[in-house]
Amino acid sequence: MLTPESRGSLSEVVFRAMRTGETSGLAEAPPSDTAEDAQLTLWALYEQHYRGFEDVSGELEWDPQLIGVRRGLEQEFERTLRARMPEVPEPDGFAEKFFDFVADHDGPSLAAHVHRKATEEQVRELLRHRTIYHLKEADHTTWVIPRLSDRVKAAVMELQFDEYGGGDPNLLHAHLFVRGLEDSGLDSEYGAYINEAPLEVLEENNAMSLFGLNRRLRAASLGFLAAFEATSSGPSRRMAQGLKRLGFPESMIEYYTEHVEADAVHEQLAVRTICGALLEEEPDMHDDVYFGAWTSLDLEDRYAERMLKQWAA
Amino acid sequence: MSGPSGTDGMSGTGEPSADHPDVILCPGGPMLLRGDHVVQDEDGNEHRTWRPVSAVCRCGASAVKPWCDGTHKVLRKRGN
Numbered sequence: 001m002l003t004p005e006s007r008g009s010l011s012e013v014v015f016r017a018m019r020t021g022e023t024s025g026l027a028e029a030p031p032s033d034t035a036e037d038a039q040l041t042l043w044a045l046y047e048q049h050y051r052g053f054e055d056v057s058g059e060l061e062w063d064p065q066l067i068g069v070r071r072g073l074e075q076e077f078e079r080t081l082r083a084r085m086p087e088v089p090e091p092d093g094f095a096e097k098f099f100d101f102v103a104d105h106d107g108p109s110l111a112a113h114v115h116r117k118a119t120e121e122q123v124r125e126l127l128r129h130r131t132i133y134h135l136k137e138a139d140h141t142t143w144v145i146p147r148l149s150d151r152v153k154a155a156v157m158e159l160q161f162d163e164y165g166g167g168d169p170n171l172l173h174a175h176l177f178v179r180g181l182e183d184s185g186l187d188s189e190y191g192a193y194i195n196e197a198p199l200e201v202l203e204e205n206n207a208m209s210l211f212g213l214n215r216r217l218r219a220a221s222l223g224f225l226a227a228f229e230a231t232s233s234g235p236s237r238r239m240a241q242g243l244k245r246l247g248f249p250e251s252m253i254e255y256y257t258e259h260v261e262a263d264a265v266h267e268q269l270a271v272r273t274i275c276g277a278l279l280e281e282e283p284d285m286h287d288d289v290y291f292g293a294w295t296s297l298d299l300e301d302r303y304a305e306r307m308l309k310q311w312a313a
Numbered sequence: 314m315s316g317p318s319g320t321d322g323m324s325g326t327g328e329p330s331a332d333h334p335d336v337i338l339c340p341g342g343p344m345l346l347r348g349d350h351v352v353q354d355e356d357g358n359e360h361r362t363w364r365p366v367s368a369v370c371r372c373g374a375s376a377v378k379p380w381c382d383g384t385h386k387v388l389r390k391r392g393n
């Protein structure tokens with residue numbers, strides 16, 4: 001993957017510094033023009049820690065100037081996310097309260113639209129946007145593992161092992177998506193569609209990295225995971241039905257049917273054996289679990305609102 | 314000296330050893346099965362587990378029985 005096209009003054013300056021390796025002037029980098037400019041810049045800075053860019057030296061992964069820009073952007077982003085948070089439930093009876101919190105959250109549903117109404121072109125656009133996360137599916141949670149106690153660490157591994165295909169690359173969830181993309185005539189190369197990713201997709205992706213890459217936010221990362229898994233089975237079934245209705249290839253449908261079953265397991269693990277265990281050990285992390293959970297629900301709502309409005313559905 | 318995990322209730326890092334049951338009954342939800350099992354469904358068909366953990370439907374409403382597909386949450390929300 002190459003560095004994306006810039007979307008404003010900040011991304012232009014930062015991406016140029018990344019490509020040339022001349023980062024010393026970044027202390028005087030201009031402020032971002034728009035939220036999209038800021039989020040794309042942050043996305044590219046995080047991406048250095050995943051698969052990186054062919055036109056950026058690996059030496060720059062921990063470049064102090066680039067890390068400095070990243071810190072500024074992620075502090076601002078975290079403040080924005082925290083300001084959006086509602087009140088959280090009381091800490092007693094965590095698992096049941098958590099499932100209720102997620103169930104009571106009634107956001108707009110892209111899966112419902114895909115199920116019954118979406119056109120093939122709309123679904124293809126949605127799949128292109130989903131590549132930004134699905135091609136590195138589960139990776140953001142892997143960052144958290146070394147930061148956990150033995151008990152919570154093992155619980156996360158039990159879930160991640162399934163995400164990574166139980167060790168079989170052909171069953172790895174991100175790889176199932178690659179096959180679906182290829183059979184659907186879409187580009188399966190990592191990052192291929194970053195230039196068309198809207199603000200909401202960048203925010204969703206950046207929130208996962210923010211929580212995954214900052215040890216102090218480990219509870220938010222696991223809360224994000226739990227809400228993400230707990231809102232996956234039903235929508236995945238509707239996605240599969242919509243893809244079938246539109247005649248998408250079997251491999252793409254299977255990606256979603258696999259998630260119906262897998263995530264019915266994962267939501268129980270994420271809520272009970274992962275977040276539940278974490279909170280037994282560290283009860284003061286309760287609000288951060290909900291911070292992550294709310295962020296997952298809210299950012300998906302924002303993306304769904306945008307797309308449904310754009311498609312005037 | 315601390316013994317192997319399980320003999321003195323402590324793991325190698327000094328953390329108490331955790332419960333790790335083979336079967337977990339989730340309140341209002343599925344039965345989680347750890348490891349390899351063959352599950353016989355209500356019609357006598359056998360289904361082999363293949364995930365590290367599998368969720369067997371207990372509410373009867375799943376569309377992918379014998380596995381859970383999260384439908385129990387809809388029942389729960391309706392107050393059944």
Ligand code: FES
Pocket residue numbers: 341342343344369370371372373374375380381382383384385386
């Ligand atoms: S227990 Fe989950 S669908 Fe029946």
